[in-house]
Amino acid sequence: MQEILQVTISGLATGAIYAMVAMGFTLLWQTTSTINFAQGEFVMLPAFLMLGGIVVLDLPLAVAFVGALLISAALLGAAFKRAIIDPMIRHGVLPLAIATIGLTLALKNGVKAIYGAEAHPFPHPFPVEIWRVLGVAFSSYDIAVIASVAAVVFAxxxxxxxxxxxxxxQAVAQNPEAAVVLGIDVKRLILYTFVVNAALAAAAALLVTPVYLFKFDLGESLGLKAFYAAIIGGFNQMRGALVGGLIVGVLENLSAVYFAPAYKDAVALGLFVLVILFRPEGLLGREEARRV
Amino acid sequence: MTLPTLSRANVAALAFIVAMTAGLLAAPLFLKTYGVYLLSLWALNTVAAIGLNLTLGYAGQISLGQAAFLGIGAYAVAILMKAGVSFWLGLPAGVLLAFAVGLALGFPALRVQHHYLAFATLGFNALVFLVIRNEEWLTGGNFGIRVARPELLGHSLRSGIDYYHVCLAVLAVTALLVWLLLRSPWGRAFACLRDNPIRAESLGIDVRSYTLLAFAIGAACAGVAGAFLAPLVNFIDPSPFGLVPSIYLLLMVIIGGPGRFFGPFLGAAIVTLLPEWLRVADVWYLVIFGIFVVALMAFCPGGLLAVPEKVAAMRAARRSARGSAAGQAGARP
Structure with missing residues (x-):
């Protein structure tokens, strides 16, 4: 029983990070129908920038984080939208999705070319201690991660x-045409959603990299889990992404301990298949009307 | 079936096919062993990409699991050959298995559109990779399985050039079958599906079962390619069947031109052969390649084969703009 609790708590911490990446993902989907295959690399790049700030410029982690956050917001938020989304959005969903796959290749291999294929350690933003409460051992880091994500979600x-x-x-996400009629500057607000997505990814990078270590393919599985979390929870709902992320994190951890550690990464896939078979709009999602 | 009329486009296509075949048959005269190997690899990648083109180009669905089907074909052949079964019996088994798995995966994934199939196939690929890597008793895990070259009518295919000819024959047969398929009424329903799925549905075409079959036939093509890939390399391990090879197979179709018959030929050539010529670029090659993909999507999402049309359309637009500008200038008193 105590063990289950421990495994669940650390699963919640992992799930909270998936949720944060997944929320950004649903934001982009809602506002521009962008399926961002590079979402995982949007986490990897700020981690790389932070590490660069710490190792090369000898900055403290906090300063490196703020720097990486700003560069990410400019590069992966504003520039990404202006240079890639805007010119391509009229071509439809498919070319845009493929373009983000191209971007993934460029970012991942660029970082690999610069920094090599080895894993690099990354400093923890919070202390790592084992706390014992009523015989249950918690990692202080997991608790800090859950608390940070909760704070970000609240904000x-x-x-x-x-x-x-x-x-x-939100109006733009729900109905762009009506938003225009109401005099909302849709373009500027879509830009904001891209900046928010980049910022969420940078925050996720700060929390996840100390656990996974930094490597050029850090974003690969993270991006995939975030997609699944978003779809499991409901692709058109921010709440859905949050719930989906937590479910995936906890079940993954439980199956790693009690079922088959080698197939831990298949848990999200299994859930995803169940969801699209029995509830394609996601656990918390609404059905989307198809446009002719 | 009626024969196609000899229109200019058909003559051009026929001339192109003859020239390409002659070039491919003559190529080993000018190449070393590795060059012949690369061309064999190109032929098999093209077979897999032709299959993916059915899913992507004609049914309009993104599939990121083609390498997994390649792996199913390759491992079916390798495991059966290890058990003493002939390659020529392993081949249909691998292809049927890929087809059946394609049906089983496509059925839930195609209930919903676009991104769902992309992620379902991506996850499926990850799962197949995990199974191949973890189930050492069956697949040899990371140690892989050695695969001998098969014999054909008592003639060993151990020489690189002989096997290259086999790969070319496989490509020719697959391409011919897919071409016949696309010309059949069934294939025309496909094109209709791509151009306007909602209209196709209202015309009584069962969109789901057509898409599902397109996907499963595409998977079977990958099974064929995988079955021939294992003896080509002589050894298989999990690495060519992961997510990254799937992404490359998808990009082959995209770069060449989705929904165009010769798109996979060109795309596979670019993805398979170009990195070898651009060895100088080394690690930066994939960065440049990624940026190229982004740029292609921005300027010509129809792929490289759509570039001539695009250029012609741009010229026509410029000419008509100039014409109307001149007309306005002339009208001025």
Missing amino acids: LNRFLNGTMTGRSM
Whole structure:
């Protein structure tokens, strides 16, 4: 029983990170129908930038993080939207998705060319200790990760529901045409969603890299898990991405300990297949109307 | 079946096929062993890409699991040959297995559109890779399986050039079968599906079963390619059947031109052969390749074979713009 609790808590920590990446993913899908295959690399690149700041420029982690966050927001948020999404969006979903696959190749191999294929250690942003409460051992790092993601989700929620800009962003996501009619500057708000996505990915990078170590293919499995989390929870719902991420994280961890560690990475796939067979709109999703 | 009329386009296509065949048959005269090996690899990649083109180009669905089907074909042959079964019995077994798995995977994934199949196939590929790597008793895991070259009518195919001819024959037969398929009423329903799925549905075409069959036939093509790949390399391990090879197979179709018959030929040539010529670029090659893909999607999402049409359309647009500008200037008093 105590062991199950421990495994669940560390699964929640992993799941919280999946959820953060998945939320950005659903944001892009909602506003521009972009399926961003490079989402995992959007986590890898800020991790690489942070490591560069720490190793080359000898910066403290906090400063490196802020720097990486800003560069990410500019490069993977604004520039990504202007240079790749804007010119391609009129071609439809498929070329855009393929372009993000091309971007994945370029980013991953660029970092590999610069920094090699080895795994590099990455400093922990929070202390790592084992806490014992009533015989259950927790890692302080897992708790800190869960708390950080909760704080980010809370802040994002306040921003989306409590501010004019945030509410306009939701309007754009729900119905772009109506948003234009209401006088919302749709283009600018879509840009914001890209910046928010890049920022979420950078925050995920800070939390996940110390655990996975830095490597050029860091984003590969992370991006995939985020997709699954988003679809399991409901592709058109931010809440769905959050729930989907947590479910995937916990079940993955439980199956690694109690079932088959070698097939841990297949858990998300299994859930995904079940969801699209029995509830294609996702656990919390709404059905999307098809446009002729 | 009526014979195609000899229109200019048909004559051009026929001349192109003859020239390509002659070039491919003559190529080993100018190449060393490795060059012949690369061309054999190109032929098999083209077979797999032709299959993927059915899914992507004609049924309009992204599949990122083609390398897994390649792996199913390759491992079926390798495992059966290890058990003493002839290659020529292993081949149909591998192809049938790939087809059946394609049906089983496509059935849930095609309930929903686009991105779902992409992720379902991506995850499926990851799963197949895990099985190949983990189930050492069956697949040899990371140690792989040695595969001997088969015999054909008592003639050993151990020489590189002989096996190259086999690969070319496989390509020719697959291409011919797919061409016949696309010309049949069934294939025309396919094209209709690609151009306007909703109209296809309203015309009574069962979109789901057509898409599913397209996907499963595409998987079977990959099974064929995989079955011949194992003896080509003489050894198989999990690495050529992971996610990255699947992405390359997808890009072959995209770069050549999805939905175009010769697209996979060109795309496979670019993805298989170009890196060998551009060895100087070394690690940066894939970076340049990635940027090239992004640029192609921005300027000509129809692939390289669509570039001439695109250029012609741009010229026509410029000419008509100039014409109307001149007309306006002339009208001015």
